[in-house]
Amino acid sequence: MNRTSPLTLIASLIMSSNTLAVEKADMNLTNAKIHGHENADAIAVHDGNILFVGKVSDTKKYRNENTEVIDLEHGNVKPGFIDNHNHIFEAASEAGGNCELSMDASLKGQIPYLKACSRNSRSKEWLMGYGFSLDAILNEDNIQAPLEVIDRIFPSRPVVFMEQTSHSMWVNSVALELAGITKDSPEPQGGKILKDPVSGELNGILFDNAGDIVMEMAWNSLEGQFDQSYDGLMVGLEESASYGITTISDGRLYWKRGWYEVWKQAEKDGNLTARVSLRPWIYPADLMEPQLTFLKKIKTRKILTPSR
Numbered sequence: 001m002n003r004t005s006p007l008t009l010i011a012s013l014i015m016s017s018n019t020l021a022v023e024k025a026d027m028n029l030t031n032a033k034i035h036g037h038e039n040a041d042a043i044a045v046h047d048g049n050i051l052f053v054g055k056v057s058d059t060k061k062y063r064n065e066n067t068e069v070i071d072l073e074h075g076n077v078k079p080g081f082i083d084n085h086n087h088i089f090e091a092a093s094e095a096g097g098n099c100e101l102s103m104d105a106s107l108k109g110q111i112p113y114l115k116a117c118s119r120n121s122r123s124k125e126w127l128m129g130y131g132f133s134l135d136a137i138l139n140e141d142n143i144q145a146p147l148e149v150i151d152r153i154f155p156s157r158p159v160v161f162m163e164q165t166s167h168s169m170w171v172n173s174v175a176l177e178l179a180g181i182t183k184d185s186p187e188p189q190g191g192k193i194l195k196d197p198v199s200g201e202l203n204g205i206l207f208d209n210a211g212d213i214v215m216e217m218a219w220n221s222l223e224g225q226f227d228q229s230y231d232g233l234m235v236g237l238e239e240s241a242s243y244g245i246t247t248i249s250d251g252r253l254y255w256k257r258g259w260y261e262v263w264k265q266a267e268k269d270g271n272l273t274a275r276v277s278l279r280p281w282i283y284p285a286d287l288m289e290p291q292l293t294f295l296k297k298i299k300t301r302k303i304l305t306p307s308r
Contacts, residue, residue: 025051025062028069035078080246093232097128107137114153126218130162147204160214169211179214190284209284219257229262241273249277267304276304
């Protein structure tokens with residue numbers, strides 16, 4: 001009786017496995033300088049996953065008539081960057097305001113910037129902006145409170161400016177009134193309402209959730225809010241892609257502003273330029289039950305992915 005040795009059988013299996021159909025690439029990068037692979041000049045990719053890194057001649061078996069071959073002409077190929085904490089809506093969207101204050105000016109030094117914002121915006125709607133330094137406008141040498149300064153320039157329309165670290169807001173009296181915030185208001189969970197230490201009067205600065213409540217009102221007052229948010233997301237994604245960012249984590253998904261729906265629409269439209277993970281905001285002053293209902297509704301481990 002003929003017997004096949006185990007070694008022969010293993011060798012046969014190895015040989016037969018090499019003859020199996022090789023998964024075909026939908027993209028083949030050639031003539032590339034590949035980071036970390038000095039002896040390689042080609043990459044075969046299928047559905048966003050790397051199939052092969054090596055010599056151009058060895059990638060031919062991964063090609064078929066549908067493979068897109070891109071000659072990089074000795075250009076560099078580097079791993080994509082992962083931005084693990086991003087605020088793409090707030091950073092890129094004009095929906096959050098395009099009025100920019102000085103990053104380091106004193107309270108008095110901000111006055112020309114505030115006046116420029118007043119001149120360059122429509123007079124009745126919410127005005128949103130960003131960029132001031134909390135340390136600078138709360139300097140002990142200031143004669144006036146931030147609220148007095150901003151009220152003098154914006155006496156009749158609601159205004160909210162986000163501080164450069166995004167953890168406080170500078171608002172005027174109209175915004176405070178619309179938000180129902182007075183000197184006697186209890187501080188909201190997760191927030192702080194700053195007051196004059198002597199008189200107890202509001203000084204126009206709101207920390208964290210106290211300021212978020214006002215910004216939420218301003219953002220949700222926008223006409224065409226969804227379209228503005230969508231357009232801003234496209235700007236942010238394009239800029240992120242230009243820096244080689246291939247994975248984005250939205251570190252503060254304000255879902256009450258409709259941002260979740262905007263992300264989903266971008267995915268549906270095939271306009272994502274990166275893999276995306278979303279971290280829904282928990283509203284500390286709100287009841288937990290409706291928030292849990294929303295979280296259960298969107299519960300998923302699926303990462304939003306670009307179309308290619």
